[in-house]
Amino acid sequence: MSELVIIGAGPAGLAASIAARECGLKVTLIDEFIKPGGRLLGQLYQERDGTWWNGIKETDKLVAQAEKLGVEITCGISVYHLNKHEHGWLVHTNHGSMQAPYVLLATGAAEYHVPMPGWTLPGVMSVGAAQVMTNVHRVKVGKKGMIIGANILSFAIMHELQLADLNIACMVLPPKNEISKSAAKPMEVMKSLLRASHLAPSPILRFGSRLLINESLCKLALRFLPKKGMSVWGIPIHLRKAAIEIVGNQQVEGVKVVDITMDGEPIKGTEEIVQVDFVCISGGLYPLAELAAVAGCPFHYIPELGGHIPQHNERMETPLKGLYVAGNITGIEGAKVAIAQGFVAGYSIAEHTGASRETAKRKLEEAMKNVKDIREKAIIQFYPNVKENRDKLYGAYQCI
Template identity: 50%
Template sequence: MYKDLIIIGAGPAGLSAAAVAAAQGLQVAIIDEFPEPGGRMLGQFHQEPGKGMWVGKQIAEQLIGTVRSLGGTICCGISVYGLLKLDDKWEVSTSKGCMISRFVLLATGAAEAPVLIPGWTLPGVLSIGAVQVLTNVHYVKPGHRGMIIGMNMLAMAITSELAASGVSLSCMVLPASPLAGKAGNPVANLTALMTLSHLAPTSWMRWGGQLAGRLRLSGHAVALLPRRGIKAWGIPLLLRTAAVSINGRNEVESVTLVDLDRHGKPIAGSQREEKVDFVALAGGLYPLAELASVAGCPFVDIEELGGHVPLHNERLQTPVDGLYVAGNITGVESAQVAMAQGQLAAISICSACGLVGSEADDQLTAAIHHVNHVRSTSLIQFHPGIQQARNKLYRMMEGGEQLE
């Protein structure tokens, strides 16, 4: 099968790119290993200030309808395991055979990296993303009463969704693991939560978080936090408590907790058990970029982008001719940013095809400005300083900074 553009990943970036490219007349196919398109958008929803409820499933359905109405092909349940450049064409090896295209756009998204603690193999232990899919996509509650281990942007965003969906959660705690790093440190977590004050459910919490952030009070504030924690969406956030182990014979029955001092050290004699029947492990996200490596694309490691990302420029071109990237493979951000990046990547590809004509530069400039605007106004901000990190990445692509 030949297509002008093959997009790998049917999430927000891939679907948005397909809609723009197909509208410009390109023959487009999207490949995704999941049984239906939409990616993680299918389980996402949140309140946008002044704009009402943003419901990912509705956005996905609109994009899917647009792509199909413009003649785009969406192939689900198919895995891609190979990318090979042959002259001016790409050979894309899939579980259903080989496909040929002039351009490839990688929109593979991100994967979870949960921090593991003893007992993590018990039935009833899931990643927080799996809990989100189970609850918001399949409408199945993960259990009667659960606990979230780990505090980060992903955990906070999904916790708000679970609370709205009626999932019973006893609390959110830190992981007690030698592998946890900053994730197990109360000061580091409080500092990170201060950057998320815009997500707080009450005005006083938003104001307090902003004030504390400006005054850099996180180190002193930890000592003042009550042992019972602070509540968000009715769920206690226990910044001075960590999970030591998950317990149970054949399934999750409880979690052993311990109180921490401000430095994250366990306090002797404070261990206790909390009865729960499921646990959600929240360790954050990293770009899912293996296919870029298979295609021969160089990588850079930038913490603010979530780890190793394929080298690319502001137009989302990689150094490999005909290979483009968009969405969380370029750095972990929100679905809205991924959608804007998908549109930019499609315009960039159409420009390379000569379809945009004399307006190419203007359209590309407008699309870049749109990505930056969506990023700066996005409710979901995974890492501070992401725009500065991206500027550094673009300078690397241009040869202005050393590759790491």
């Protein structure tokens, strides 16, 4: 029997398995995908120093290290239930049940869906699905496409798709409705993109990032954006246009877009159809925390971290004895933070079991400091004021 079962073999789960095994724990790492790596597999972007962050290579390093230490990694395993047992936790999967005194949930994040007319046509996919198809499975999803939804996630993946030689016609906003909310408001979208101005060679974004401190100047900049959109990597980004319908008979043939006001309202008479054969919809990410809810873990609702977050402390402990969390289930951040959190969770569990206590304690302190350092230097930040909201979350932690 394993001492620790880790659910999710993404960056956080892999890192945690390495940390726990370093301290002598017997670890089983499971994931429902066909291979370990999670969302890390699809990532490819350029660092500030010009080097490239390649998710597949980073995954290979982590997997090799875990396997060398003797971590048991099994893919194709789906977990549908998790409940407390007198000797620990019972993890129920499609391949039977397993028992362990400690369980780490490293289930990551899922994408918000933004429905609109025509979104069930073949050729419509989430932006994350396009990333996986392109970077992981090496499948070209179409000849010419459009991205609906302008946020940090779609911003980063747009460049990855372009690097894979996909023709992206443009990026527009989603239609304004109860689901899209602020994602359909040009002002809110512009603010979020300006926080990522360092990612793109766009003079407008670089100049615009200086306007964040002045609401009036930001509105003025948005009002006078070029009709052709602002160019990022040669792709037009339209913050004053929204998609209102995806059109086609048997598959995607185009997208009907319309000019919008500063509040995101459509302007009548400005409708046009942009011909494309695939569409990527991006509504952002939220923590994939259903298993924590099934286990009975209390939650906090923190929109600035992505939504409903399982209650936990800086050591990645939940109030439920033996249950830990790490990675995007704890709030939406980048893969580097997830890896750092995974090491914290692994050492935290090891210290609690008494395995290599002094070593685990020392490494845990180093790992917790590393999380803060990496968070501060992160090139991709999905939400502002992450540190402040993390402090709020940790301050509200209570044992049951």
